[in-house]
Amino acid sequence: MKLNKAFATVALAGSVAAMSAPAMARDTISIVGSSTVYPFATVVAERFGTKTDFATPKLESTGSGGGLKLFCQGIGTQHPDITNASRRMKPSEFDLCQGNGVTDITEFRIGSDGIVIASSKNADNLDITLEQLFLALGKEVPNPENEKELIPNPYKKWNEIDSDLPNVAIRVMGPPPTSGTRDSFNELALQGGCEDLPAVADMSEDDMEAVCQSIREDGAFIEAGENDNLIVQKLIDDKGMYGVFGYSFLEENADRLQAATLNGKVPTAEAIAADEYPVARSLFFYVKKAHIGVIPGMEEYIEEFVSPAAMGPNGYLKSVGLIVPPREALMNLQDKAANMPNLQKDELM
Amino acid sequence: MTDQRSQAEIVRQSLKRRYRKERRFRAYGIAAIAVALAALVILFADIIGKGYTGFMKTTLTMEVQIDGEMMYLDDATDERQLKMADFVEPLVQALIREIPSATEADRDAVRDLINPYASVTLRDRLKENPEWLNTTRTMTFLAHTDVDVYAKHAGDEAYSIKLSEQQQAWVDQLQEDGVVETSxxxxxxxxxxxxxxxxxxxxxxxxxxxxxxxxxxxxxxxIGVAAAIYLEEFAPQNKLTDFIEVNINNLAAVPSIIFGLLGLAVFINLFGMPRSVPVVGGLVLTLMTLPTIIISSRAAIKSVPPSIREAAEGIGASKMQVVLHHVLPLAMPGMLTGSIIGMAQALGETAPLLLIGMVAFIVDVPDGFFDSATVLPVQVFLWAGSPELAFIERASAAIMVLLTFLISMNALAIWMRKRLERRW
Incomplete structure (x- = not known):
């Protein structure tokens, strides 16, 4: 009998726990989005949490695309308030937002991130142009005898492309296709080195992108997981290997890794901020204005993010590897935080 | 006779070969165990070797002059003043005093030895003890992570030291003076x-x-036990129950990420439950563990000998009395063992939680079932992917904590089985 009763209580307690689906208000800011912005936004969130009386915001690293999809799902506490992105919102995503009632969005461009090609300090450093990089990594490259014709990539060693490059096999580790870093690498580095080649000159835009953004699959490019620490570890162990990852990982391992010079530019914080380094991209976050005033602390969080203490020339975001915006851009951001202007679709076109 | 002798001869001749064969067979078995053990030893040695330093922290113990004037603070009970006051300066001054060779000009280099959150600690301590204002106290603060890495891993290839030569010399000196300590x-x-x-x-x-x-x-x-009892004791044997049985077995083999997708679609999108909360995580993991519990509970019920049921029925017990008074108590140890193993499996799961938002950066310790939370294996995953090298040892330390939980749960399962098991 006792057992009987015990069972009934346990089952009841269980079903109560399951049924009490909450229509509760949320007092924690919910942030989703890019894994590239994640290490910066988390630091801001934590500082914000200790500095103010608000709860520390919750951050999920969902990738830029995944974050925008969640963000544009609608208005209401079950949807995120802010999304981070390592690329700009696409017009199609803007339409999705509008369709779901997320009409008022403010965009913040918070700084830059560079993608570097690094190797162990003991390896031969690369001094390479984007075109040479494409020749090394593209799936189909122009035939050296006939520059109009595309052939499967024949290069096995770097010095086959240019005799000044090191005499080692082409082996590059990089992020998988799901990663935003890979998207930017394809778009900025590979396409940047390929779009002016005669072989693709007569192609339509789509065909050109298909050729320029295809990475060889014969083992010379090795897809590592999303974990950049793994690539760093591999580079240190294997002198002939090169790796593709974000600038913050280079900075963290500065005394063991060196970065390749691309188009004559070394990836330094200054070169990336000034957009001189060719493989640099901007980082963003988007705010759902309808949630301001509903979720406590949103305005204060944004203020903290764009404050000089965070993003100034000596700000704490700089020490975790963010390439901070120049003074003027920071002033504009602070204006934006005060006025919260709506994002217009034609800005994204 | 000759025939028989030759047969004995044949046996004798082959005997050696057969013994050899058996020895070889045993050796294969031992080799297999050795491989498994070696893998385990390598795994543990790697995790412990990398992670034991995660259980150490580096601190600075110094005499701090809590000087109100320097901090722009004249009333430590005033919330507003506390918010605006400068808690970094007294720490920097205290550390400069501890380093004889450092001067006011080195203040930036000195500040980089102190943890950025040490000022928050000072603020909180002063808030608790407002009378400390304008006194000098010996206090202990966390050192900067770069100091922590240097103190623990100087000369280690796998770590990069980010302190300058000058800062390294200071830290060496401070370690001798007992200001910098690892504990x-x-x-x-x-x-x-x-x-x-x-x-x-x-x-x-x-x-x-x-x-x-x-x-x-x-x-x-x-739910698992009730399903098992019904299926074993009450359900009629027909096509429908066969179908259910096959499906439960199939469910046990479904990859866990599928349950995450189901949880996202049903609990979050359909029922509108919040993301990242333990209730939704628990519901998803329930779906995942149910088949394991049902299968092991049914096996436990099956192992109760029919004579016990017959005896109970023989003295006039009803079906329900037979089940609740006799079968269930005897099957309980087996059911609990199965459940604990199912729970241990659920404890180590990350994939389904990814989709329901429990893979997130959450600073505040959750204080309820509807508070955003993450779980241990997710914490390991998040730290392993962080750029800061000091997180690697902490990820290994977290793995050790997780393994301790798992091993103690499995040990509990074994102990219960040994303790409560009955033989017939």
């Missing part, structure tokens, strides 16, 4: 996640795991 990392067990490795802890993840496991247990155990 047991209690912070690791008292804090939630942080982006500062020195301040990061697993308490948030442990509490999140406990809350999630509680929901899982309280749902999956009664």
């Amino acid at each position: 047991f990392n209690d912070v690791f067990f008292q804090n939630g996640d942080s982006r500062d490795p020195s301040k990061a802890g697993i308490l948030g993840a442990v509490v999140g795991s406990l809350l999630t496991m509680f929901v899982t247990l309280i749902l999956s155990f009664p």
